[in-house]
Amino acid sequence: MADIENRDKYIHRDLSWLAFNSRVLEEALEPENPLLEQARFLAICASNLDEFLMVRYAGIRSLQDARHNHKDAYGYYPQDIFRQLRTEVDGFIRRLYGVFEGKIKPGLVAERIYLRRCSELNGEQQKFVKRFFDGTLYPVVTPMAIDQGHPFPVLISRTMAFAVHLERKGEPRLALVPVPANLPRLVKLPSQADTHEFILLDEILREHLSIFFRGFELSACALFRIIRDGDLAVDEEFSPNLLKSIEEEVKKRPQARVVHLCVEEGCSPGLLEVLTDALNFPLEEVAFLRGEFDLTFLFTLAGVVPRPELIYPALMPAKLAYDNIFNRIREGDFLLHMPYQSFQPTVDLLKTAAIDPDVLAVKMTLYRASEDSEIVAALKEAARRKKQVTVLVEIKARFDEERNIVWARQLEEAGCHVIYGIPGVKIHSKICLVVRREEGRTRRYVHLSTGNYNEKTARVYTDLGYFTANDDFARDISDLFNVITGYSRPARWKRVISSPNDLREYFFELIDREIAFQKEHRNGFIIAKMNSLEDTRIVDKLYEASKAGVRIHLIVRGICILVAGVPGLSDTITVKSVVGRFLEHSRIFLFNNNSDHRIFLSSADWMSRNFDRRIELLFEILQPELKEHLRTILEMTWKDNQKARLLLPQRTYSFLKAHEDRHSVQGFFLGYYA
Helix, strand or coil: CHHHHHHHHECCHHHHHHHHHHHHHHHHHCCCCCHHHHHHHHHHHHHHHHHHHHHHHHHHHHHHHCCCCCCCCCCCCHHHHHHHHHHHHHHHHHHHHHHHHHHHHHHHHHCCEEECCHHHCCHHHHHHHHHHHHHHHHHHCCCEEEECCECCCCCCCCCEEEEEEEEECCEEEEEEEECCCCCCCEEEECCCCCCEEEEEHHHHHHHCHHHHHCCCEEEEEEEEEEEECCCCCCCHHHCCCHHHHHHHHHHHHHHCCEEEEEEECCCCHHHHHHHHHHHCCCHHHCEEECCCCCHHHHHHHHHHCCCHHHCCCCCCCECCCCCCHHHHHHHCCEEEEECCECCHHHHHHHHHHHHCCCEEEEEEEECCCCCCCHHHHHHHHHHHCCCEEEEEECCCCCCCHHHHHHHHHHHHHHCCEEECCECCEEECCEEEEEEEEECCEEEEEEEEECCCCCCCHHHCEEEEEEEECCHHHHHHHHHHHHHHHCCCCCCCCCCEEECCCCHHHHHHHHHHHHHHHHHHHCCCEEEEEECCECCHHHHHHHHHHHHCCCEEEEEECCCECECCCCCCCCCCEEEEEECCCCEECCEEEEECCCCCCEEEEECCCECHHHHHCEECEEEEECCHHHHHHHHHHHHHHHHCCCCEEEECCCCCEEECCCCCCCCCHHHHHHCCCC
16 A cells, blocks of 8 residues: 555656656757757757666666566556656657657758758769768778677667678678767768758768678668667675776676667568567567657757857856955855856866965865866876875766776876775765965865866856855865765764765754744745755655645756645645756755745755765855845746746646746846846
8 A cells, every 4th residue: 555655645756757858858849949959959858868768767677677576666566667668768759759850850941951861962962972981981880790600799889780681692691880989970061151961971871881792782771779778787895996896897888788779660570580689679679760860969960050040149157256266265255156157266276276386285076077177187287296186086977987987097197196986875076175375374275066077067057166265164074085085984064964874864854944933933935956856755754844834846857756736745845847058957955944044055966866875965055145146046946937847736747938027047147037
């Protein structure tokens, strides 16, 4: 009975994630978004789905195949939810390609942007394609025969390839021709000045397949694409060297199980049977596609079509004025609100620390850094200048493992002390500590953030960075680094709360206080902004608060397992999701506290992994002007009626699109809307 009640109390996290990706897909249909941005949203949907298939879908499939016979926290057996996810994924793929074929492609054609087939090329374009094939594609492509001496090759996840059926003197042969991933997939064709024409790499390859098999007759071919299980299985507790263990697991990814197979419509039954047998994939689960595979190629379209009116207006982040970043921090604590404000002060903190002769030490965590990272370069420079540099590089950051291993090696070679993470937990908190000698004393400068130290994502994610030289913060962060790098037990924190020990219980205490204030003063109120709400225990606590009458406003961009607005369960809880130009990534929590607001920032969402299996930080903002700015963010986000969706008791989302009295939180901070 309890499990049946769980299905009533919670939305399954994976169904909720698919609903989020559907909200992203809505943005590809939104007429107010410029055309090339609509195309970009379609690419985001496709990329999101790939990661979902590699991790969540693959994990549930493994449970089903292992005959796992226990219900999950949401009341589902693996086979039940897997069956439902298969149906939802198949339906989503149909909608995704329906938007591409029915909306995006015709829109591109209307703007004289064409995606050509080889049969549509004019004479000049045919010559260009032939030269491109001969000079670029042919030398790179490696056809692979499949027979007793050539077993079916190992294809990495997200590989596209042609399966080719050949004949010679009546004897059948099979071969594969992978589409090279190290060449741009979108190839620009010669065209008139006011026209932009492209062809996909796989279309060029299809036209020239027979050249790879001289002396054979090509009787059939079909394009296919695979997705493999992308999760890593590392026994961290018994791993003597975590870095080597992660490296070994990453090497195994190309041979992981295929969890999704897309095949071109019209593939011959014989070719399909060979493919599914070789990949050990169920024939009945094959997804058949017609048209262009892997819509992530749309990411590059905006960069190669010089039509400013078809993309968002350029963003010019506001710059903070200062002569020296340390002087600015000493003047008083301040916040940066990205991407509306420049990320440069964060970079300057590290670059200045690297060359300042009075800086003694730099300590920071790196979860996801950008390519050509100025921050990583500054850390290496600081080490070369003989400063004590300690960097925790989280090598378990999913899909960034290889890049982070490279960063870790480079930082070590430069002289940094590198920590590769802690067995059993991920270091997800975003913290930086700079120790500086000033006038006979040591001063510590602290930076805490809701987002990663990544210059690229700082331009497209809304995040908040906090700068302070407060001694209590400095002591807490110093203690935290001692916990991470050594065997120290944390002292009692003065300004931060950390998981996995205290964070959930601290939120429980804050919610309990609102329940008490509601009973005494009838003013219990919570507004919380996060990426995901997935922890059943905190959802139950919110239900408890709702039953007591506490008003609860939740702004949850992605996964939300809570069922809002259900009589007797969540009457006073309202949930909204905002999906727009920027990815809403900041985590802000406001508790009314009997009309004396307490406002917190955090690196953590309300997810079980953040509470139990990660080191995260929550910290309170006390300065009145900073609290007011954060309250404005929450209020404007809640008022949004341009990009917000409301979660209904029926577990579906309703688009709150208003045409009068318009409010957009992102437009507000960009200066477009009031």
